[in-house]
Amino acid sequence: MTKAMTPPERMMAVMMGQEKPDRVPVVPFIQGYAANIMGMPPGEFWSDGDNYFDANFASMRLHGYEQTPLFGYAACGPWEFGGKVGMPDGSGELAPYVIESPVKTLEDIETLKVPTFDGPLPGGFAIADRNAERCVEMGMPAGFQAGSIFSAAAQVADTNAFLTWVITEPDAVRMLMDKVSDMFINALEYFANKFGAQQCMPFQAGPLEANGMISPDTFRDLVYPYNLKVNQKIKELGIGAVLMHPCADQNLNIPYYVQMREACDWHGRYIWIFGPETSIPDQMKAFGDHDIICGNVDPIAILEKPYAEVVQLCKDAIDEGKDNPGGFILTPGCEFPADAAPIKVMAMMDAAEQFGRYE
Amino acid sequence: MAVADIYHAILAFKHKEIADLVQKELDLKTDVSGILNDGLIAAMDELGRQYSQGALFVPEMLIGALSMKNGLGVLKPILARTNAQPKGIIVIGTVKGDQHDVGKNLVAMMLEGAGFKVVDIGVDNDTAAFVKAITDNNADIAALSSLLTTSMPAMEKIVTELKEQVSGVKTMVGGAPTSMAFAERIGSYGYGGDGPEAVETARKLMAL
């Protein structure tokens, strides 16, 4: 009998791409769920890097999946640029949310200062930094947020006003996108310096560039140039692995993600976690030869369907993606629902064990 | 110069020109209801139709909302003087725990475009916030938005408590994870999948 790989060996195998892992790795994109099963109030979890790490590490040990603790949040941007976020207090909110956006008028964009990383770290990056230190101490990658630039910019400003500026004030939008991308570049330099480029795994995720919000033409004109700028920096720094989560339906933006990859002359590995709206064959066509794609099971189905149906949905994803030349990981199509039953993580693990074997 | 110019300017996203165009029509003694129905409301209907088909996106719809606001700003004093009644008064907001407000804003705009008076109470509202806005404004309908499965229980709670606490108000719900079946289960009077459906539901509720 051959010995089973450990989770780090399995991830290493899929990341290096030279040998197959023993089975499909499982990265359940867990954040708030970890607090829930620890019985930790969400505010304590999201506002403290040690708590964040401890809960995620406990969930990792409990379930034996391949994901390592990775700090990032959907409301990234406003706090870092001097506004305010609220930490969830258990009365309804589950994750940090925007209380005050620093940009209220077009003039505010001009005077807005890009956060620097040479003193106390801005906003959530201090939490990410502590989580990353704990990860690196244990030989795991330092994960931190390096996008999405558009989603951050749309929250640094009042979101609804920003969305109108996309049409009425494109130059102001460009100026803000430039400043937000500079913040992420500062973050990349900081983390690469501190932990070493090879130890870093930046994370880019955002829902506001979804096609339920903006057109692919807007994506091409106002989003793509800044995504390219940040990803060129990632390459220049020698970082080899990036987790990309184009959130929700971004099917019409896919050509620009492909173009970005080519324009960077990308040398490393992207891990693509598309929303459940993007089929696995479409992902394979766009990135499958070089990159790792993920079986993006609908998080709402994970929450609502019974165990057996979740196993079946995971099996369907595995059947479609398992032999992708660039590698495959079983994931949900967005964050694992914070209030889902632990048996749903087990469903993902069981599906990988039963249907995701390579030998 | 004709009402059609207003219509076309809205479809061309020239929101800054709408107030002037409406004023010019008024100066020409054009019938106010013609400006409202064939200019502003017809244009909003068309934007809504194109959005539902995926031909337009959220920024374009939000510009449409600005056009509507600019046009209504000129018409409102006259409508008030002529005693024109809104088709109904609607309080709209997202429920406790939910910060997603883009869809709610679009629905508010479509309802306003369709001739309802809309009181937008923003995000993260509990029952008390709805009750206050409903009683302060003597509202006919409470429209609740939820984008998160985790805020759907709050929606159920608010719908139930509104029935107990304010008589005569009808509820309608919407947001991506909700459905007709969910609305029925929690005892809501109505449901809408998007802006145009929200308008249709509101019209039905007013006729009840």
Ligand code: B12
């Ligand atoms: C944009 C977005 C955000 C933005 C919101 C910005 C803003 N100011 O609104 C930000 C980044 C802040 C955000 C944050 C979060 N989000 Co979010 N977000 C989205 C996204 C991509 C689009 C929502 C949207 O605006 N759509 C466009 C509008 C026009 O459509 P709509 O809202 O559906 O509205 C239409 C209809 O539903 C209807 N309607 C809406 N309201 C009403 C009301 C009535 C009465 C009627 C009749 C009709 C109606 O008409 C509207 C017009 O057509 C969705 C994905 C999706 N598929 O929906 C995820 C999504 C809703 N988010 C999700 C999550 C998990 C979160 C976070 C928890 C992430 C995190 N860990 O921090 C936080 C929660 C914040 C909070 N407490 O609310 C999940 C929810 C999953 C679940 N379990 O329910 C989704 C589904 C993504 C996913 N695939 O997992 N998000």
